[in-house]
Amino acid sequence: MTWPLARRTAREAVKPLEAVELALPDAVGFALASGVRALADQPTCDTSAMDGYAVAGPGPGPWTVAGRVAAGDPVPDTTLQSGEAFGVATGAPVPAGSDLVIPVERCTVEGSRLVEQAQCQHSGCRHSGCQHPVPAQVGKNIRRRGEDWSAGDELVPAGSAVSPAVLGLAAGAGHDTLLVHRRPRVAVIVTGDELLHAGPPRPGRVRDAIGPMLPGLLMGADLIGTNHVRDDPSALGDALTTHRRVSPPALTSATQADVLVTCGATSVGPADHLRRVLHDLDAEILVSGVACRPGHPMLLATLPDGRCVVGLPGNPFAAFAAVLTLLQPLLSTLGGHAPHPPITARLTQVEAHPRDTRLVPVTRRGDNAMPVGHDRPGSLWGAALADALAVVPPGHQGGEVELISAQAGQVPV
Protein backbone atom coordinates (compact mmCIF):
# COMPACT_ATOMS: atom_id res chain seq x y z
CA MET A 1 0.00 0.00 0.00
CA THR A 2 1.25 3.51 -0.78
CA TRP A 3 2.06 5.85 2.11
CA PRO A 4 -0.74 8.38 1.30
CA LEU A 5 -3.30 5.58 1.08
CA ALA A 6 -2.08 4.06 4.37
CA ARG A 7 -2.53 7.38 6.16
CA ARG A 8 -5.98 7.88 4.62
CA THR A 9 -6.99 4.34 5.55
CA ALA A 10 -6.06 5.01 9.19
CA ARG A 11 -7.95 8.32 9.18
CA GLU A 12 -11.06 6.70 7.72
CA ALA A 13 -10.95 3.39 9.60
CA VAL A 14 -12.98 4.70 12.54
CA LYS A 15 -15.69 7.15 13.54
CA PRO A 16 -15.36 9.80 16.26
CA LEU A 17 -16.03 8.47 19.76
CA GLU A 18 -19.21 9.44 21.58
CA ALA A 19 -19.82 13.01 22.74
CA VAL A 20 -19.55 13.91 26.42
CA GLU A 21 -20.43 17.13 28.20
CA LEU A 22 -17.50 18.52 30.19
CA ALA A 23 -17.17 21.47 32.52
CA LEU A 24 -15.18 24.18 30.75
CA PRO A 25 -11.87 23.73 32.62
CA ASP A 26 -11.85 20.01 31.82
CA ALA A 27 -12.42 20.45 28.08
CA VAL A 28 -9.01 21.83 26.98
CA GLY A 29 -7.45 19.71 24.22
CA PHE A 30 -10.68 17.85 23.39
CA ALA A 31 -12.38 18.31 20.00
CA LEU A 32 -15.77 20.03 19.88
CA ALA A 33 -18.62 17.63 19.09
CA SER A 34 -20.85 20.55 18.23
CA GLY A 35 -20.05 24.12 17.30
CA VAL A 36 -19.86 26.75 20.03
CA ARG A 37 -22.79 29.14 19.60
CA ALA A 38 -23.18 32.47 21.37
CA LEU A 39 -25.82 32.36 24.11
CA ALA A 40 -26.15 36.18 24.16
CA ASP A 41 -25.24 39.20 22.05
CA GLN A 42 -21.73 40.56 22.62
CA PRO A 43 -21.83 43.12 24.02
CA THR A 44 -25.25 42.59 25.52
CA CYS A 45 -25.95 46.37 25.43
CA ASP A 46 -24.24 49.54 24.15
CA THR A 47 -21.11 49.70 26.30
CA SER A 48 -18.35 52.22 26.85
CA ALA A 49 -14.90 51.26 25.54
CA MET A 50 -13.20 54.04 27.55
CA ASP A 51 -13.25 55.63 30.98
CA GLY A 52 -14.74 59.07 30.27
CA TYR A 53 -18.03 60.75 29.47
CA ALA A 54 -20.86 59.67 27.20
CA VAL A 55 -22.22 62.77 25.50
CA ALA A 56 -25.17 63.73 23.32
CA GLY A 57 -24.87 66.62 20.88
CA PRO A 58 -21.91 68.29 19.12
CA GLY A 59 -18.47 68.95 20.57
CA PRO A 60 -16.57 70.61 22.09
CA GLY A 61 -19.53 71.09 24.43
CA PRO A 62 -20.24 72.36 26.95
CA TRP A 63 -22.39 69.49 28.20
CA THR A 64 -24.12 69.13 31.55
CA VAL A 65 -23.11 66.02 33.46
CA ALA A 66 -26.37 64.35 34.46
CA GLY A 67 -25.04 61.26 36.30
CA ARG A 68 -22.46 58.45 36.37
CA VAL A 69 -22.51 54.72 35.67
CA ALA A 70 -19.90 52.13 36.68
CA ALA A 71 -19.04 48.68 35.23
CA GLY A 72 -21.54 46.21 36.69
CA ASP A 73 -24.32 48.81 36.96
CA PRO A 74 -27.54 48.23 35.03
CA VAL A 75 -28.29 50.31 31.93
CA PRO A 76 -29.06 53.86 33.22
CA ASP A 77 -32.75 54.56 33.28
CA THR A 78 -32.39 57.77 31.30
CA THR A 79 -32.11 59.02 27.72
CA LEU A 80 -29.46 61.70 27.16
CA GLN A 81 -30.74 64.85 25.53
CA SER A 82 -28.50 66.99 23.32
CA GLY A 83 -26.15 68.92 25.64
CA GLU A 84 -26.16 66.25 28.36
CA ALA A 85 -23.33 63.97 29.44
CA PHE A 86 -22.94 60.94 31.72
CA GLY A 87 -19.76 59.73 33.44
CA VAL A 88 -18.96 56.18 32.27
CA ALA A 89 -16.38 53.52 33.16
CA THR A 90 -14.86 51.15 30.59
CA GLY A 91 -17.29 48.26 30.23
CA ALA A 92 -20.21 50.18 31.74
CA PRO A 93 -23.50 50.46 29.83
CA VAL A 94 -23.99 53.88 28.23
CA PRO A 95 -27.35 55.64 28.51
CA ALA A 96 -29.68 55.66 25.51
CA GLY A 97 -29.13 58.75 23.35
CA SER A 98 -25.31 58.75 23.81
CA ASP A 99 -23.50 59.80 20.62
CA LEU A 100 -19.97 58.93 21.68
CA VAL A 101 -17.70 58.59 24.69
CA ILE A 102 -14.96 61.17 25.23
CA PRO A 103 -11.93 59.72 27.10
CA VAL A 104 -11.43 61.34 30.50
CA GLU A 105 -7.97 62.63 29.52
CA ARG A 106 -9.63 64.95 27.01
CA CYS A 107 -12.33 66.24 29.38
CA THR A 108 -12.36 69.36 31.53
CA VAL A 109 -15.06 69.21 34.16
CA GLU A 110 -15.99 72.07 36.45
CA GLY A 111 -18.92 71.21 38.68
CA SER A 112 -21.40 69.65 36.27
CA ARG A 113 -19.98 71.49 33.22
CA LEU A 114 -17.99 69.37 30.77
CA VAL A 115 -15.91 70.65 27.84
CA GLU A 116 -13.82 68.58 25.45
CA GLN A 117 -10.16 69.60 25.09
CA ALA A 118 -9.94 68.43 21.51
CA GLN A 119 -7.05 69.14 19.15
CA CYS A 120 -8.80 71.24 16.49
CA GLN A 121 -8.72 69.63 13.03
CA HIS A 122 -9.89 72.83 11.32
CA SER A 123 -7.68 73.80 8.36
CA GLY A 124 -4.78 75.94 9.56
CA CYS A 125 -5.81 75.78 13.24
CA ARG A 126 -3.74 73.66 15.64
CA HIS A 127 -5.02 75.08 18.94
CA SER A 128 -7.14 73.42 21.54
CA GLY A 129 -9.81 75.53 23.12
CA CYS A 130 -10.57 77.43 19.86
CA GLN A 131 -14.13 78.07 18.73
CA HIS A 132 -14.05 75.91 15.61
CA PRO A 133 -16.78 73.26 15.70
CA VAL A 134 -15.54 69.72 16.36
CA PRO A 135 -16.92 67.25 13.79
CA ALA A 136 -19.30 64.80 15.45
CA GLN A 137 -17.74 61.33 15.72
CA VAL A 138 -20.96 59.51 16.44
CA GLY A 139 -20.39 56.05 17.87
CA LYS A 140 -16.75 56.65 18.83
CA ASN A 141 -15.67 54.62 21.87
CA ILE A 142 -19.08 52.95 22.14
CA ARG A 143 -19.22 49.18 21.59
CA ARG A 144 -22.68 48.73 20.15
CA ARG A 145 -24.90 45.84 21.27
CA GLY A 146 -24.17 42.72 19.18
CA GLU A 147 -21.18 44.39 17.50
CA ASP A 148 -18.92 41.31 18.04
CA TRP A 149 -21.60 38.67 17.62
CA SER A 150 -25.32 38.05 18.05
CA ALA A 151 -26.99 35.36 20.15
CA GLY A 152 -27.08 32.15 18.10
CA ASP A 153 -24.00 32.90 15.96
CA GLU A 154 -21.62 29.94 15.55
CA LEU A 155 -18.28 31.11 16.91
CA VAL A 156 -16.16 27.94 16.58
CA PRO A 157 -17.06 24.97 14.37
CA ALA A 158 -17.38 21.33 15.47
CA GLY A 159 -14.12 19.41 15.11
CA SER A 160 -11.99 22.28 16.41
CA ALA A 161 -9.67 21.58 19.30
CA VAL A 162 -10.60 23.37 22.52
CA SER A 163 -7.64 25.69 23.04
CA PRO A 164 -7.40 28.02 26.03
CA ALA A 165 -8.65 30.81 23.72
CA VAL A 166 -11.66 28.71 22.65
CA LEU A 167 -12.36 28.05 26.32
CA GLY A 168 -12.27 31.75 27.20
CA LEU A 169 -14.42 32.55 24.17
CA ALA A 170 -16.98 29.90 25.17
CA ALA A 171 -17.09 31.28 28.72
CA GLY A 172 -17.54 34.81 27.35
CA ALA A 173 -20.35 33.56 25.14
CA GLY A 174 -22.14 32.16 28.18
CA HIS A 175 -21.22 28.46 28.32
CA ASP A 176 -20.54 26.51 31.52
CA THR A 177 -19.94 23.20 29.72
CA LEU A 178 -18.88 22.07 26.25
CA LEU A 179 -19.93 19.07 24.21
CA VAL A 180 -16.73 17.30 23.13
CA HIS A 181 -15.73 13.88 21.85
CA ARG A 182 -14.34 11.45 24.40
CA ARG A 183 -10.56 11.05 24.14
CA PRO A 184 -9.40 7.67 22.84
CA ARG A 185 -7.87 5.31 25.42
CA VAL A 186 -4.67 3.60 24.35
CA ALA A 187 -2.93 0.53 25.77
CA VAL A 188 0.67 -0.16 24.73
CA ILE A 189 2.20 -3.61 24.41
CA VAL A 190 6.00 -3.66 24.08
CA THR A 191 7.41 -6.98 22.86
CA GLY A 192 10.98 -8.24 22.84
CA ASP A 193 13.01 -10.63 24.97
CA GLU A 194 16.08 -8.51 24.30
CA LEU A 195 14.70 -5.33 25.84
CA LEU A 196 16.03 -3.65 28.97
CA HIS A 197 14.04 -1.00 30.83
CA ALA A 198 16.88 0.57 32.82
CA GLY A 199 20.62 0.97 32.60
CA PRO A 200 23.01 0.93 29.64
CA PRO A 201 22.51 -1.49 26.72
CA ARG A 202 25.03 -4.29 26.30
CA PRO A 203 25.70 -6.91 23.62
CA GLY A 204 22.48 -8.82 23.01
CA ARG A 205 20.34 -6.45 25.09
CA VAL A 206 18.89 -3.11 23.93
CA ARG A 207 17.08 -0.41 25.88
CA ASP A 208 13.38 -0.07 25.10
CA ALA A 209 13.34 3.26 23.21
CA ILE A 210 9.73 3.06 22.00
CA GLY A 211 7.81 2.59 25.26
CA PRO A 212 9.28 5.79 26.77
CA MET A 213 8.58 7.92 23.67
CA LEU A 214 4.99 6.81 23.09
CA PRO A 215 3.14 8.68 25.87
CA GLY A 216 4.26 12.02 24.39
CA LEU A 217 3.11 10.96 20.93
CA LEU A 218 -0.43 9.98 21.93
CA MET A 219 -1.89 13.25 20.77
CA GLY A 220 -5.27 13.88 22.37
CA ALA A 221 -5.45 10.36 23.81
CA ASP A 222 -5.10 8.79 27.26
CA LEU A 223 -2.54 6.07 27.90
CA ILE A 224 -4.18 3.52 30.17
CA GLY A 225 -1.20 1.21 30.52
CA THR A 226 2.00 -0.21 29.12
CA ASN A 227 2.56 -3.94 29.16
CA HIS A 228 5.88 -5.65 28.42
CA VAL A 229 5.48 -9.14 26.98
CA ARG A 230 7.87 -11.89 25.99
CA ASP A 231 8.39 -12.92 22.35
CA ASP A 232 5.74 -15.57 22.71
CA PRO A 233 2.51 -15.78 20.69
CA SER A 234 0.30 -16.75 23.60
CA ALA A 235 1.66 -13.90 25.75
CA LEU A 236 0.98 -11.48 22.89
CA GLY A 237 -2.49 -12.98 22.31
CA ASP A 238 -3.28 -12.64 26.02
CA ALA A 239 -2.09 -9.06 26.06
CA LEU A 240 -4.27 -8.22 23.08
CA THR A 241 -7.36 -9.76 24.63
CA THR A 242 -7.00 -9.13 28.33
CA HIS A 243 -3.94 -6.90 28.43
CA ARG A 244 -2.82 -7.52 31.97
CA ARG A 245 -1.07 -4.44 33.22
CA VAL A 246 2.19 -4.86 35.06
CA SER A 247 3.37 -1.30 35.35
CA PRO A 248 1.83 0.68 36.96
CA PRO A 249 -0.36 -1.74 38.96
CA ALA A 250 -3.64 -2.75 37.36
CA LEU A 251 -6.34 -0.11 37.48
CA THR A 252 -8.07 -0.65 34.16
CA SER A 253 -7.80 -3.32 31.53
CA ALA A 254 -7.16 -2.95 27.83
CA THR A 255 -10.62 -4.28 27.16
CA GLN A 256 -11.47 -0.67 27.97
CA ALA A 257 -8.90 0.54 25.45
CA ASP A 258 -10.04 1.88 22.10
CA VAL A 259 -6.63 1.34 20.51
CA LEU A 260 -3.91 -1.21 21.24
CA VAL A 261 -0.41 -0.27 20.12
CA THR A 262 2.11 -3.05 19.78
CA CYS A 263 5.86 -2.47 19.37
CA GLY A 264 7.96 -5.03 17.50
CA ALA A 265 7.03 -8.47 16.13
CA THR A 266 5.75 -6.99 12.85
CA SER A 267 8.36 -8.64 10.63
CA VAL A 268 8.85 -12.20 9.41
CA GLY A 269 11.40 -13.52 11.93
CA PRO A 270 10.79 -16.56 14.17
CA ALA A 271 9.89 -14.27 17.10
CA ASP A 272 7.64 -11.96 15.04
CA HIS A 273 4.20 -13.31 15.93
CA LEU A 274 1.94 -10.30 15.50
CA ARG A 275 0.36 -11.22 12.17
CA ARG A 276 -0.26 -14.83 13.19
CA VAL A 277 -1.77 -13.80 16.53
CA LEU A 278 -4.05 -11.27 14.84
CA HIS A 279 -5.14 -13.93 12.36
CA ASP A 280 -5.99 -16.28 15.26
CA LEU A 281 -8.03 -13.49 16.88
CA ASP A 282 -10.05 -13.03 13.64
CA ALA A 283 -8.74 -9.50 13.24
CA GLU A 284 -9.43 -7.66 10.02
CA ILE A 285 -6.16 -6.36 8.59
CA LEU A 286 -6.60 -2.90 7.07
CA VAL A 287 -2.96 -2.03 6.43
CA SER A 288 -0.29 -4.69 6.17
CA GLY A 289 2.95 -3.10 5.12
CA VAL A 290 3.44 0.33 3.59
CA ALA A 291 5.68 1.39 0.71
CA CYS A 292 7.73 3.75 2.86
CA ARG A 293 11.14 3.97 4.48
CA PRO A 294 11.49 3.51 7.34
CA GLY A 295 8.54 1.64 8.75
CA HIS A 296 7.44 -0.60 5.91
CA PRO A 297 6.23 -3.52 8.11
CA MET A 298 3.75 -1.27 10.00
CA LEU A 299 0.25 -2.61 10.39
CA LEU A 300 -3.31 -1.58 11.20
CA ALA A 301 -6.08 -4.01 12.12
CA THR A 302 -9.43 -4.10 13.88
CA LEU A 303 -10.39 -6.80 16.38
CA PRO A 304 -13.89 -8.32 16.24
CA ASP A 305 -14.91 -6.21 19.29
CA GLY A 306 -14.08 -3.01 17.35
CA ARG A 307 -10.79 -2.13 19.05
CA CYS A 308 -8.00 -1.10 16.68
CA VAL A 309 -4.49 -2.52 16.72
CA VAL A 310 -1.59 -0.43 15.41
CA GLY A 311 1.55 -2.51 14.92
CA LEU A 312 4.70 -0.41 15.19
CA PRO A 313 7.92 -1.96 13.83
CA GLY A 314 10.60 -2.67 16.43
CA ASN A 315 13.24 -0.37 14.92
CA PRO A 316 12.66 2.83 16.93
CA PHE A 317 12.74 5.34 14.04
CA ALA A 318 10.51 3.01 12.02
CA ALA A 319 8.11 2.99 15.03
CA PHE A 320 8.18 6.81 15.13
CA ALA A 321 7.36 6.93 11.41
CA ALA A 322 4.49 4.47 11.94
CA VAL A 323 3.07 6.61 14.77
CA LEU A 324 2.90 9.62 12.45
CA THR A 325 1.56 7.56 9.54
CA LEU A 326 -1.10 5.40 11.22
CA LEU A 327 -1.53 6.07 14.94
CA GLN A 328 -1.89 9.83 14.98
CA PRO A 329 -4.45 9.98 12.12
CA LEU A 330 -6.44 7.18 13.81
CA LEU A 331 -6.43 8.93 17.20
CA SER A 332 -7.27 12.22 15.56
CA THR A 333 -10.43 10.79 13.95
CA LEU A 334 -11.44 8.91 17.12
CA GLY A 335 -11.08 12.12 19.11
CA GLY A 336 -13.27 13.97 16.58
CA HIS A 337 -10.55 16.37 15.37
CA ALA A 338 -11.07 17.93 11.93
CA PRO A 339 -8.07 17.33 9.63
CA HIS A 340 -5.63 20.21 9.34
CA PRO A 341 -4.46 21.61 6.02
CA PRO A 342 -1.03 20.17 5.16
CA ILE A 343 2.11 22.10 6.07
CA THR A 344 4.65 22.17 3.25
CA ALA A 345 8.23 23.30 2.67
CA ARG A 346 10.77 23.22 -0.14
CA LEU A 347 13.16 20.31 0.07
CA THR A 348 15.97 19.94 -2.43
CA GLN A 349 18.91 18.23 -0.75
CA VAL A 350 17.41 14.78 -0.56
CA GLU A 351 17.70 11.57 -2.47
CA ALA A 352 14.29 10.13 -3.27
CA HIS A 353 13.57 6.41 -3.37
CA PRO A 354 12.44 5.08 -6.78
CA ARG A 355 9.37 3.26 -5.39
CA ASP A 356 8.86 4.09 -1.72
CA THR A 357 7.94 7.27 0.14
CA ARG A 358 10.81 8.40 2.35
CA LEU A 359 10.18 9.96 5.74
CA VAL A 360 13.17 12.21 6.32
CA PRO A 361 13.94 14.11 9.54
CA VAL A 362 14.31 17.82 8.70
CA THR A 363 14.67 21.18 10.35
CA ARG A 364 12.74 24.12 8.98
CA ARG A 365 14.42 27.36 7.82
CA GLY A 366 11.76 29.73 6.50
CA ASP A 367 10.16 28.04 3.48
CA ASN A 368 12.93 25.45 3.23
CA ALA A 369 13.42 22.11 4.94
CA MET A 370 16.93 20.79 5.57
CA PRO A 371 17.64 17.12 6.26
CA VAL A 372 19.36 16.57 9.60
CA GLY A 373 20.78 13.11 8.81
CA HIS A 374 21.13 10.30 11.38
CA ASP A 375 18.03 8.65 9.94
CA ARG A 376 18.73 4.93 10.08
CA PRO A 377 15.65 2.88 11.07
CA GLY A 378 17.22 1.80 14.36
CA SER A 379 18.15 5.32 15.45
CA LEU A 380 15.99 8.15 16.80
CA TRP A 381 18.91 10.56 16.66
CA GLY A 382 17.71 12.35 13.49
CA ALA A 383 14.10 12.49 14.68
CA ALA A 384 15.28 13.91 18.01
CA LEU A 385 17.11 16.77 16.24
CA ALA A 386 14.35 17.42 13.70
CA ASP A 387 11.38 19.80 13.63
CA ALA A 388 9.40 17.43 11.42
CA LEU A 389 9.56 14.53 9.01
CA ALA A 390 9.48 15.45 5.33
CA VAL A 391 7.25 13.17 3.28
CA VAL A 392 9.37 12.59 0.17
CA PRO A 393 7.34 10.87 -2.56
CA PRO A 394 8.97 8.26 -4.77
CA GLY A 395 11.04 9.91 -7.51
CA HIS A 396 10.86 13.38 -5.87
CA GLN A 397 13.09 15.76 -7.87
CA GLY A 398 13.04 18.75 -5.51
CA GLY A 399 10.29 21.24 -4.68
CA GLU A 400 7.45 21.31 -2.15
CA VAL A 401 6.92 18.37 0.20
CA GLU A 402 4.56 17.86 3.13
CA LEU A 403 5.95 18.07 6.65
CA ILE A 404 4.46 15.95 9.42
CA SER A 405 5.33 16.24 13.06
CA ALA A 406 4.55 14.82 16.45
CA GLN A 407 2.76 18.08 17.29
CA ALA A 408 0.55 18.14 14.18
CA GLY A 409 -3.09 18.61 15.05
CA GLN A 410 -2.37 19.30 18.67
CA VAL A 411 -3.10 22.92 18.05
CA PRO A 412 -4.10 24.56 21.33
CA VAL A 413 -3.04 28.17 20.90
Ligand SMILES: Nc1nc2c(c(=O)[nH]1)N[C@H]1C(S)=C(S)[C@@H](COP(=O)(O)OP(=O)(O)OC[C@H]3O[C@@H](n4cnc5c(N)ncnc54)[C@H](O)[C@@H]3O)O[C@H]1N2
Ligand atom coordinates in the same frame (compact mmCIF):
# COMPACT_ATOMS: atom_id res chain seq x y z
N1 LIG B 1 13.67 -10.94 6.50
C1 LIG B 1 13.27 -9.70 6.81
N2 LIG B 1 13.70 -9.15 7.94
C2 LIG B 1 13.32 -7.90 8.24
C3 LIG B 1 12.50 -7.19 7.37
C4 LIG B 1 12.03 -7.80 6.20
O1 LIG B 1 11.29 -7.24 5.39
N3 LIG B 1 12.44 -9.08 5.96
N4 LIG B 1 12.14 -5.90 7.67
C5 LIG B 1 13.04 -5.19 8.55
C6 LIG B 1 12.42 -3.96 8.96
S1 LIG B 1 12.31 -2.79 7.78
C7 LIG B 1 12.02 -3.72 10.23
S2 LIG B 1 11.46 -2.19 10.66
C8 LIG B 1 12.10 -4.72 11.25
C9 LIG B 1 10.77 -4.84 12.00
O2 LIG B 1 10.95 -5.77 12.98
P1 LIG B 1 9.88 -6.16 14.06
O3 LIG B 1 8.77 -5.20 14.08
O4 LIG B 1 9.54 -7.57 13.86
O5 LIG B 1 10.69 -5.92 15.39
P2 LIG B 1 11.79 -6.82 16.06
O6 LIG B 1 12.25 -7.85 15.11
O7 LIG B 1 11.32 -7.22 17.37
O8 LIG B 1 12.94 -5.75 16.26
C10 LIG B 1 13.59 -5.14 15.20
C11 LIG B 1 14.78 -4.35 15.77
O9 LIG B 1 14.33 -3.36 16.65
C12 LIG B 1 14.82 -3.53 17.99
N5 LIG B 1 13.72 -3.22 18.90
C13 LIG B 1 12.57 -3.88 19.02
N6 LIG B 1 11.80 -3.31 19.94
C14 LIG B 1 12.50 -2.25 20.41
C15 LIG B 1 12.23 -1.25 21.38
N7 LIG B 1 11.06 -1.23 22.06
N8 LIG B 1 13.17 -0.32 21.60
C16 LIG B 1 14.36 -0.35 20.92
N9 LIG B 1 14.65 -1.24 19.98
C17 LIG B 1 13.74 -2.21 19.73
C18 LIG B 1 15.19 -4.98 18.05
O10 LIG B 1 16.12 -5.23 19.04
C19 LIG B 1 15.69 -5.22 16.63
O11 LIG B 1 17.01 -4.72 16.51
O12 LIG B 1 12.37 -6.00 10.72
C20 LIG B 1 13.46 -5.98 9.77
N10 LIG B 1 13.74 -7.33 9.40
Ligand code: MOO
Ligand atom coordinates in the same frame (compact mmCIF):
# COMPACT_ATOMS: atom_id res chain seq x y z
O1 MOO C 1 11.32 -0.04 7.48
MO1 MOO C 1 12.29 -0.74 8.66
O2 MOO C 1 11.05 0.04 9.11
O3 MOO C 1 13.57 -0.10 7.67
O4 MOO C 1 13.21 -0.11 9.82
